Amino acid sequence: MDPSRGHGIRLSVELPRDSKSVPVIRHLTRFALRAAGVTEEVTYDIELALSEACTNVLEHAGEGDAYEVAVAVRPDRCELRITDTGRGFDHVSVRDRRAGLDAERGRGMALMQAVMDRVDFLSEPESGTLVALTKYLRFDDGSSRGLLSRPTAGDAT
Numbered sequence: 001m002d003p004s005r006g007h008g009i010r011l012s013v014e015l016p017r018d019s020k021s022v023p024v025i026r027h028l029t030r031f032a033l034r035a036a037g038v039t040e041e042v043t044y045d046i047e048l049a050l051s052e053a054c055t056n057v058l059e060h061a062g063e064g065d066a067y068e069v070a071v072a073v074r075p076d077r078c079e080l081r082i083t084d085t086g087r088g089f090d091h092v093s094v095r096d097r098r099a100g101l102d103a104e105r106g107r108g109m110a111l112m113q114a115v116m117d118r119v120d121f122l123s124e125p126e127s128g129t130l131v132a133l134t135k136y137l138r139f140d141d142g143s144s145r146g147l148l149s150r151p152t153a154g155d156a157t
Helices: 021-036 040-060 091-096 108-115
Strands: 009-016 066-073 077-084 118-124 128-136
Antiparallel strands (some): 009 066, 077 128
16 A cells, blocks of 8 residues: 555644744644654654744744644655745745854754755745645554554555
């Protein structure tokens, strides 16, 4: 069976551009990952990257009262999409300006890339930014992973 098929957990949340929204989406995402039986280490990496991406929206998005977070927990990976409707930014130039090890700010992109398996940015001036994060999953022994990997209707058995 193709591991990308099967059942999954999907969340899509529109959040206010407020610092109180970050713990809310972290909690919802943690709950979904733990319910699926994802290991604590992988769950922590995903929460950390999600927090960094959401904090970047709060600090840099510009216009707009809300942003959207979509979470998909699949049988083999977790995909996060954080979308804002602000002014967009040049992620290549930001990435190339490396923050020092003792810097308190400016390390979020490097941190996301360190803990996730894939990090993609799509930014359009005056249209906003999409941050797409992917992490391949590991599961606890005896977890409920079987719920995610059961064949769906139309899959060959």
